[in-house]
Amino acid sequence: MHKLREKIYRWIFSALAFSCLIFLTGIVIVLFKEGLPVFGKVRLFDFLLGKFWYPTYDPPEFGILPLILASFWVTIGALVVCVPLGIGSALYLNELASHRQRGILKPTVEILASIPSIVYGFFGMAVLAPFLQDLLRIPIGLCAFTASLVLGIMATPTVCSIAEDALSYVPRSFREASFALGANRWQTLVKVVIPAAGSGISTAIILGMSRAIGETMTVLMVAGGAAVIPKSVFDPVRPMTAAIAAEMGETPMGSTHYHALFAIALILFSITFIFNIVAELISRRYRLKLGLGR
Amino acid sequence: MRSTMKLVLLAALVFGLALPCYAEKIVIEGSTTVLPIAQKTAEVFMQKNPGANISVRGGGSSVGIASLIDKTCDIADASRAIKDTEMEKAVAVGVDPKAHIVALDGIAVIVNPANSVSALTRQQIKDIFTGKISNWDEVGGSGGKIVAVSRDTSSGTFEAFGELVLKGAKVRPDAIMQASNQAVASTVSRTPGAIGYVGLGYMSSGVKALEVDGVMPSKETVLSTKYPVTRPLFMYTNGQPQGMVKEFLDFVKGAEGQKLVEGLGFVGLK
Numbered sequence: 001m002h003k004l005r006e007k008i009y010r011w012i013f014s015a016l017a018f019s020c021l022i023f024l025t026g027i028v029i030v031l032f033k034e035g036l037p038v039f040g041k042v043r044l045f046d047f048l049l050g051k052f053w054y055p056t057y058d059p060p061e062f063g064i065l066p067l068i069l070a071s072f073w074v075t076i077g078a079l080v081v082c083v084p085l086g087i088g089s090a091l092y093l094n095e096l097a098s099h100r101q102r103g104i105l106k107p108t109v110e111i112l113a114s115i116p117s118i119v120y121g122f123f124g125m126a127v128l129a130p131f132l133q134d135l136l137r138i139p140i141g142l143c144a145f146t147a148s149l150v151l152g153i154m155a156t157p158t159v160c161s162i163a164e165d166a167l168s169y170v171p172r173s174f175r176e177a178s179f180a181l182g183a184n185r186w187q188t189l190v191k192v193v194i195p196a197a198g199s200g201i202s203t204a205i206i207l208g209m210s211r212a213i214g215e216t217m218t219v220l221m222v223a224g225g226a227a228v229i230p231k232s233v234f235d236p237v238r239p240m241t242a243a244i245a246a247e248m249g250e251t252p253m254g255s256t257h258y259h260a261l262f263a264i265a266l267i268l269f270s271i272t273f274i275f276n277i278v279a280e281l282i283s284r285r286y287r288l289k290l291g292l293g294r
Numbered sequence: 295m296r297s298t299m300k301l302v303l304l305a306a307l308v309f310g311l312a313l314p315c316y317a318e319k320i321v322i323e324g325s326t327t328v329l330p331i332a333q334k335t336a337e338v339f340m341q342k343n344p345g346a347n348i349s350v351r352g353g354g355s356s357v358g359i360a361s362l363i364d365k366t367c368d369i370a371d372a373s374r375a376i377k378d379t380e381m382e383k384a385v386a387v388g389v390d391p392k393a394h395i396v397a398l399d400g401i402a403v404i405v406n407p408a409n410s411v412s413a414l415t416r417q418q419i420k421d422i423f424t425g426k427i428s429n430w431d432e433v434g435g436s437g438g439k440i441v442a443v444s445r446d447t448s449s450g451t452f453e454a455f456g457e458l459v460l461k462g463a464k465v466r467p468d469a470i471m472q473a474s475n476q477a478v479a480s481t482v483s484r485t486p487g488a489i490g491y492v493g494l495g496y497m498s499s500g501v502k503a504l505e506v507d508g509v510m511p512s513k514e515t516v517l518s519t520k521y522p523v524t525r526p527l528f529m530y531t532n533g534q535p536q537g538m539v540k541e542f543l544d545f546v547k548g549a550e551g552q553k554l555v556e557g558l559g560f561v562g563l564k
Binding site: 130 | 352353354357438439441446447452453462464467468469470471472473477481484485487488
């Protein structure tokens with residue numbers, strides 16, 4: 001009886017654990033099934049490197065280069081914001097903050113992570129964009145720069161908490177050894193702690209990138225939405241996620257446009273998938289190097 | 295006691311399943327511009343007439359008219375009049391399309407209230423949105439880069455603007471694309487150099503409507519079709535509507551239906 005119960009529990013929990021796999025497979029299958037038909041109508045080369053996105057015209061043009069570049073453009077911008085902010089705060093939290101400061105700062109960062117993205121989007125659209133427009137005297141505040149700024153702030157908690165974890169994994173003995181050799185706090189931090197936590201910090205940055213490139217609501221509201229190859233940071237842009245979100249609702253099912261949006265989703269998925277794999281590989285390799293293998 | 299309850303439940307189930315079969319079914323298909331009108335009016339109509347069962351689909355004006363000709367829909371929504379070629383096809387299979395105007399679509403071209411420009415021609419608006427003109431001093435303004443604000447290319451408002459003003463030309467790729475009329479209006483109201491366009495129902499005090507070809511957009515000028523960026527929206531039926539289809543169209547064209555139409559940002563018929 002007891003054994004049977006154990007077996008049942010085991011069965012239930014493995015079903016739950018494997019359900020993730022089912023969802024992932026399902027999503028991948030749907031993406032391929034709905035996305036690939038577009039290449040019957042548009043050549044892969046023209047799709048990826050075409051400079052014009054006019055899906056509803058006759059004849060339509062399905063060039064997603066402006067959308068891909070826009071996604072990378074705002075993601076790089078976001079990194080410029082979130083890497084110094086996130087890693088700087090992680091270092092402070094882990095190395096310098098007193099117990100009390102940590103007690104206040106850490107939950108604050110976590111709250112920042114829990115704000116819904118539409119709230120960020122709304123803030124960017126209603127407050128930040130008009131403010132930057134006046135401050136920088138740019139024609140319009142809804143542009144890649146504003147989007148990068150908002151995305152950067154959104155990705156900061158991700159970067160900060162993962163980097164902080166990585167720093168806390170650095171064994172005490174490393175620091176003690178460094179101090180024992182006469183190194184001061186700064187030298188220990190720069191020469192010992194940061195290199196030791198390097199993998200975790202890289203992982204943090206990559207996952208931050210992943211977060212920024214996949215973010216939808218904020219870029220839809222703040223980036224301006226112009227499907228043009230960006231020439232400056234103050235150009236309005238249309239990242240892949242924003243294009244999908246804005247167009248999916250009004251696209252006839254089964255049309256080339258519909259399949260094209262799925263193909264964009266497939267590309268987006270591949271990009272974040274690669275990011276996540278790289279992050280995983282880096283963290284695994286370095287953990288082993290440090291003797292912290294799981 | 296128990297068996298009576300079972301019987302009642304069974305009866306309820308059978309009745310509940312059977313009921314929709316007896317309801318008169320109306321299929322509406324066509325223009326995505328007319329889609330919100332069809333959806334909203336069908337929803338209210340079904341609440342008032344529990345016997346009615348209306349299914350509404352988008353797909354575009356051409357799709358709707360093709361379905362009407364194939365007799366797979368009862369009402370075809372269209373944001374344009376039927377084409378001669380379509381009429382010929384219909385006549386060939388014995389279908390007699392009848393047009394019913396259900397609303398008017400008037401699109402106001404708006405700028406920031408601080409802008410000194412107050413009138414443009416359709417040609418100038420077209421040149422602005424296609425990228426030929428990119429500074430306000432080229433159209434009599436006080437200078438400064440023009441920020442063109444457009445609706446997303448899959449929206450009905452974009453479709454109407456594209457047809458009536460751009461005449462099929464492509465909108466400049468660097469135009470700001472907004473997902474709703476509301477967003478276009480609020481962007482224009484906050485951006486001194488912006489120009490955009492919204493359905494007449496979305497005008498607000500934060501933006502200034504321009505005269506187009508010398509006519510100010512208003513309910514009156516749209517109704518009289520003097521205002522050039524105006525188009526009627528149709529529902530087509532096969533022959534004179536009868537039964538539930540007639541009741542539905544009367545409802546849409548009546549006072550209550552037209553109130554719903556105005557609530558959606560279109561111009562009502564009265």
